[in-house]
Amino acid sequence: MNQSQEERFERRLALKAHIDMTAESSMESIIATQLRIGVVISIVLIAIGSVLLFMNGGSGGIPITEIASSNSPVNSASFNPATAVADLAGAQALGFIFVGLGVLIITPVIRVAMSVLFFFDHGNWLYVAITLIVLTDLLFAIFIVPSFVPRVVTGPTAPG
């Protein structure tokens, strides 16, 4: 490329930068609201769960001493999503904490899913594809990986 060609190339990209950033800023506002809502819901659920844990002295028949122990066998692998709704309705502390932590993990996933729709809406097919790859990675981690990893259900032992 000679000098003037290079300058034209750069000018054209600068113009595209302006157009794209203007369009994307509206998307960012929506996404920021979604992220804030996700974090607030999650932290409120976790806080409620923590208060319930102390008020009830445990959760679902498990004493608080066992839940609080650093080497506790109670962890995310023992959480059953099938009973999550019943746990919340029954004011079970662990149900609130796990659902709250789950909401926290899902919040960025929703963000990525919303980005797919946005790029689709703007006809940016390259970025529809790129964002779908990222979403696939996330869904792979959430749904596929758990089927082949062993669970640490018995609780870890302190290293060293």
Place this chain on the structure above:
Amino acid sequence: MSIILTFIAMLLAGIGAGVLGALVGLGGGVVIVPVLTLFFGVPIIYATGASLVSTIATSSSAASAYVKDRITNIRIGMSLEIATTAGAIVGALLSAWLFMNHLTNLIFIIFGIVLIFTIVPSLRKLSIERHPSVAARPDKTTRTFQLYGKYEDQSIQGSDKHVVYFGVRWWLGETIMLFAGIISGLLGIGSGVLKVLGMDWAMKLPIKVTTTTSNFMIGVTAATGSAIYWALGYIQPFIAASTAIGVLIGSFVGSRMLVGMKGESVRVLFLVVLGIVAIEMILRGIGVA
């Protein structure tokens, strides 16, 4: 110590980690993992689990604060997420493999080494921060992957405050992001320093774009690792609950303190403390401490 005191102590530790992390420009993760393992005697996998979910909370809330400045480049961030999410899956599985083979001591050692490498650029950044990097000329990947953007910089004198920038060497950025993802999944941290390195040094993006976009990416990377941690049983509800709430409060407070803070000696002091923590982690891994 009674249980409620333990909860409050972990909450306060989270707040401290969040404040410290925000002040030195690192995430809370690099602080909370050593605190939980060295001071609370929490097993390393529960510490990394609690840390990684906390990272999502801070990243998401910071992202919503940054958005009004319109600096974050979601296109560039998303294109690099391909590598960070893939890396996070590898890193989380690697962590599981180390745990199953009773090699968690290695996680301590790697953590300490990564922490030392994290501190060095943070110390350097103190001196180079004021010099704007030279704008890059677009290359082939700039056009192919649409690595361009524009933002308004209020510190620019004159009427036109707009900065148009181009990202270059996408493949190099992507390679660094793969490592950032692996480190994030393995150690339960955001690995923001590596992400910044990838965009700032490799792709020649302006530092403001780099830091905000890195934060955007951290949430998605950490969510990938956390999903696998969840299945593995790395997330202990009591520790994760107290830590997540604490780190979120701490980073909120810390980022506001940062605005009014002038003296850089405070930051240097914190970085030195982190250096000592890094050595402690390595010693613990070797079995000396």
